[in-house]
Amino acid sequence: MRKNFENALVIAQKEFADRLLSPRFIALLLICTIILFSFSYRAGMGGRNIFEKGFLDVAQIIALFLPMIGIAIGFDAIVKERKLSSLNVLLTHPVFRDTVIAGKLLGSMATLALVVGISVVVSVGTILVVTGVQVTAPELSRVLIFMILTFLYISTFLGIGVLVSIFSKSTTDSLIYGIVIWINLVIVFSAIVIMVASIATGQSYLELDDNQHVLDLNIKLQRFSPIHHYAETVTGHPSLSWGGVSVVRGNVGSSGIFDTGHTLEQWLWEYWTNLAVLIVTPIILFIVSIIIFLRRDITM
Amino acid sequence: MRRSFKNSIAIAQKEFADNLWSPVFLALLVTFTLIVFTFSYRNGLTAEHIGPQTGNTLLMDGFAGIVRTMGRFSPLIGIALGFDAVIKERTSGSLNVLLTHPVFRDNIILGKILGSMTTLALVIVISTTISAGMLLLVFAPKIPMPSR
Numbered sequence: 001m002r003k004n005f006e007n008a009l010v011i012a013q014k015e016f017a018d019r020l021l022s023p024r025f026i027a028l029l030l031i032c033t034i035i036l037f038s039f040s041y042r043a044g045m046g047g048r049n050i051f052e053k054g055f056l057d058v059a060q061i062i063a064l065f066l067p068m069i070g071i072a073i074g075f076d077a078i079v080k081e082r083k084l085s086s087l088n089v090l091l092t093h094p095v096f097r098d099t100v101i102a103g104k105l106l107g108s109m110a111t112l113a114l115v116v117g118i119s120v121v122v123s124v125g126t127i128l129v130v131t132g133v134q135v136t137a138p139e140l141s142r143v144l145i146f147m148i149l150t151f152l153y154i155s156t157f158l159g160i161g162v163l164v165s166i167f168s169k170s171t172t173d174s175l176i177y178g179i180v181i182w183i184n185l186v187i188v189f190s191a192i193v194i195m196v197a198s199i200a201t202g203q204s205y206l207e208l209d210d211n212q213h214v215l216d217l218n219i220k221l222q223r224f225s226p227i228h229h230y231a232e233t234v235t236g237h238p239s240l241s242w243g244g245v246s247v248v249r250g251n252v253g254s255s256g257i258f259d260t261g262h263t264l265e266q267w268l269w270e271y272w273t274n275l276a277v278l279i280v281t282p283i284i285l286f287i288v289s290i291i292i293f294l295r296r297d298i299t300m
Numbered sequence: 301m302r303r304s305f306k307n308s309i310a311i312a313q314k315e316f317a318d319n320l321w322s323p324v325f326l327a328l329l330v331t332f333t334l335i336v337f338t339f340s341y342r343n344g345l346t347a348e349h350i351g352p353q354t355g356n357t358l359l360m361d362g363f364a365g366i367v368r369t370m371g372r373f374s375p376l377i378g379i380a381l382g383f384d385a386v387i388k389e390r391t392s393g394s395l396n397v398l399l400t401h402p403v404f405r406d407n408i409i410l411g412k413i414l415g416s417m418t419t420l421a422l423v424i425v426i427s428t429t430i431s432a433g434m435l436l437l438v439f440a441p442k443i444p445m446p447s448r
Contacts, residue, residue, distance in 0.1 A: 172384050173324050179376070180327045188335050195338040198345065206349040243339060 007095045011103025012110065019073060019111045028072055029115060033122050036061060040123045044130025051139060051260045056235055058123050059256075062150060063227050063240040067157040067186050069115055071178035074161020076171045077104045082298055083170065091298075101293045105162065105286055112158055113151060120147045139260065146234060146257050152278040153230040157182065159285025166293050186227050190244020193221040205245050218245055226281060229274040233257060307403045311411025312418065319381065319419040328380055332373060333427040339369040340431040344439040366431060370424075377423055385412045 019025050039061045078101070081087040090100060124143050128135060161178050168174035184192070194205060197217040205211045205218070222228040222238055231240040236255035239246040257267060268275070319325050343365035386409070389395035398408065 172388075176324045176380055177327060179380075180331050183331055183373075183376075184334070188338060191338045191342065192334065195341045198341065204345050204349060206345055243342060 004096065004099050007099045008103040008106060011095070011100060012106035015077075015104055015107025016110045019107070020114075025072070025111075028069055029118070032065065032069055032115070033118060035065065036119055036123045037126055040126035041130060044127045047131065050124065050127045050131065050133060051142075051258050055127070055256075055258050056237070058127065059231070059235050060240045062119065062123065063153070063230055063234075064186060064242075066116070066119060066150065066154050067182050067227075068179075070112060070154040070157030071161040071175075071182055073108050073111055073115075074158045075165050075174045075178045077108060077162050077165050078293065079165045079168050079171050079174050087298055097294050098290060101290050105289070108158055108162070109155065112154055116147060116151045116154060120150060142257055142260070142264070145264070149230065149233055149257065149275075149278065152282060153226055155282035156226045156278070156285065159282045159289065163285060163289045163292070166289060166296060185225050187242055189225045189227060190222060190239040190241035190246070194218050194243075194245045197221060215245070223277075226278065229277045232274040233271045233278065304404065304407050307407045308411040308414065311403070311408055312414035315385070315412055315415025316418050319415065320422075325381075325419070328377055329423055329426065332377055332423060333430055335373050336366060336369055336427040336431045337434060340366045340435055341438075344435050348439055363432070363435065366428075374424070378420060381416045381419055385416060 036058065040058050043055070043057050078087075081090065087100070091097065120143065124146070160181055161174075164177045164181070165171075165174045168177060194214075197214045198205060201213040201217055203211050203214040205214045219238060222244075225241075227240055228238060231237050231246075234256050236259065237246045259267070340363070343363075346365075386395075389398065395408075399405070
């Protein structure tokens with residue numbers, strides 16, 4: 001058991017080093033950092049305080065574009081090794097399949113943690129520096145929680161990437177499936193949901209006195225995407241996708257993690273269901289990947 | 301000349317058929333059509349709600365919004381169709397085998413481009429037809445024509 005774990009760590013280390021030094025990954029990371037920096041700078045120059053609803057634009061960019069990094073990290077984890085036949089060679093050594101995939105997942109998650117760390121420091125740091133808000137320990141702890149939330153959210157997409165990579169026949173297939181999932185589940189998810197809700201209920205959400213059913217169904221359907229749960233916990237809005245209808249209904253409490261008008265306890269009480277989904281989804285995806293990989297025929 | 305053009309057409313046909321039946325392409329096609337459909341439905345709703353504004357027919361206002369969506373998402377389809385056209389053949393070694401036949405490099409690349417462009421045209425036609433048809437069916441009866 002001990003030995004197995006050591007083996008997994010070795011594979012994780014190799015995976016981490018491979019990712020970190022590949023030009024593809026560095027290019028993605030750079031683009032992402034530049035996008036985040038420019039949007040944060042703009043938000044900061046707008047003069048809005050991050051702890052008073054000044055984070056919505058940047059949160060949207062993170063929610064929309066960071067999942068792509070998660071998929072980019074995960075998409076060739078297994079299929080690359082299988083294609084190069086290095087998986088067969090690897091399995092002639094005294095390591096088992098579960099050790100291999102556990103190592104892969106660990107290494108990818110370490111890379112992901114690094115990316116999320118850089119992105120959060122760049123975005124929040126830029127806003128804090130530009131607006132010159134004073135930061136004390138309670139606010140920093142909120143930034144830390146925001147970092148963990150982002151990590152969980154992107155882990156979901158890492159899990160999807162690895163799962164797709166187990167099924168796919170080639171790396172290009174795997175990447176395109178990943179992109180398709182990303183677009184449908186993140187970028188235009190809310191737009192699709194409001195379209196489906198409008199057709200199903202026959203109401204137009206624009207008729208303000210007669211849109212009860214369509215908005216209710218809209219909110220229910222949105223729970224199927226991780227971006228809804230991330231958006232709720234971070235900003236308090238139900239949706240951050242493009243073209244969605246994000247109507248906050250009923251009596252709303254806090255507006256997300258950066259709302260210092262409410263304590264963390266109130267935040268946790270209000271959003272614990274979203275938080276639970278964010279935590280459980282990546283775990284389920286990882287377990288499913290491991291189980292499927294253990295039973296998969298790996299000879300090409 | 302005539303001969304090599306025929307060869308190009310054969311390669312284009314093969315490329316088109318390959319694209320058409322690959323699950324990857326189908327996934328992209330469905331996604332793109334879904335996106336265009338979704339946004340045109342929204343535009344239809346908006347047009348129905350706001351009423352005639354610019355002197356256009358409302359239907360044309362609905363269509364105008366599709367342009368932006370197409371502009372945002374269609375480059376993805378283009379890149380996805382083109383990006384492995386040559387490298388796939390090269391890494392799988394089939395390019396060398398292909399060149400032992402009496403075809404030339406220019407025939408091959410021409411055929412590849414023709415085939416991919418046909419596929420692209422098909423995607424655009426399918427998605428536009430579905431969205432336009434939906435707009436006409438669902439919203440046209442409800443929308444009054446502007447008085448000229």
